[in-house]
Amino acid sequence: RKEVEQDPGPFNVPEGATVAFNCTYSNSASQSFFWYRQDCRKEPKLLMSVYSSGNEDGRFTAQLNRASQYISLLIRDSKLSDSATYLCVVDGGNTPLVFGKGTRLSVIA
Amino acid sequence: AAGVIQSPRHLIKEKRETATLKCYPIPRHDTVYWYQQGPGQDPQFLISFYEKMQSDKGSIPDRFSAQQFSDYHSELNMSSLELGDSALYFCASSHGSGNTIYFGEGSWLTVV
Numbered sequence: 720r721k722e723v724e725q726d727p728g729p730f731n732v733p734e735g736a737t738v739a740f741n742c743t744y745s746n747s748a749s750q751s752f753f754w755y756r757q758d759c760r761k762e763p764k765l766l767m768s769v770y771s772s773g774n775e776d777g778r779f780t781a782q783l784n785r786a787s788q789y790i791s792l793l794i795r796d797s798k799l800s801d802s803a804t805y806l807c808v809v810d811g812g813n814t815p816l817v818f819g820k821g822t823r824l825s826v827i828a
Numbered sequence: 829a830a831g832v833i834q835s836p837r838h839l840i841k842e843k844r845e846t847a848t849l850k851c852y853p854i855p856r857h858d859t860v861y862w863y864q865q866g867p868g869q870d871p872q873f874l875i876s877f878y879e880k881m882q883s884d885k886g887s888i889p890d891r892f893s894a895q896q897f898s899d900y901h902s903e904l905n906m907s908s909l910e911l912g913d914s915a916l917y918f919c920a921s922s923h924g925s926g927n928t929i930y931f932g933e934g935s936w937l938t939v940v
Contacts, residue, residue: 821870
């Protein structure tokens with residue numbers, strides 16, 4: 720079983736829609752959780768860290784459920800510019816970050 | 829703000845040749861990571877360094893080696909290149925481990 724699992728999508732949504740991505744991780748020792756965004760042929764860029772209490776940054780909300788080893792990302796009022804691949808990233812306990820395969824989002828006009 | 833700098837950005841090599849990629853981390857970052865991302869794949873961790881010492885090793889082939897120098901820059905050396913080594917190689921840096929890592933723009937390696 721892969722350490723970090725995501726639904727690969729693609730998610731095709733109209734502008735203005737709300738879309739949610741889920742991610743599960745297998746290492747119960749993980750302490751740090753992130754969502755990265757990656758555009759085609761570009762480097763991953765940090766979108767937001769994920770905290771136990773949940774956190775919000777504008778239209779983006781991230782939540783962590785340690786008991787279920789589950790992370791989510793909610794995007795409200797989707798924009799065309801949100802089209803990208805969203806990578807769920809988890810630290811491996813004592814090892815560097817582990818990436819999920821990513822979820823592809825296409826926002827359609 | 830200064831970001832992670834990688835060079836060269838693009839590289840074309842023939843099979844069995846050698847390639848070297850360089851990475852300059854964000855100033856004051858002490859940890860460097862190398863990732864390989866094949867077409868349509870997620871980034872795969874290769875190797876990392878903390879304070880010039882190897883801190884962790886992932887799926888790095890024996891044909892590859894890397895080191896971190898006294899100025900904290902890092903080099904990834906790849907020998908006996910194979911077609912399957914064609915990928916985007918990212919370097920990333922952080923201050924300590926377990927903290928947010930920031931990626932360079934990547935080096936495209938094409939092996940022909």
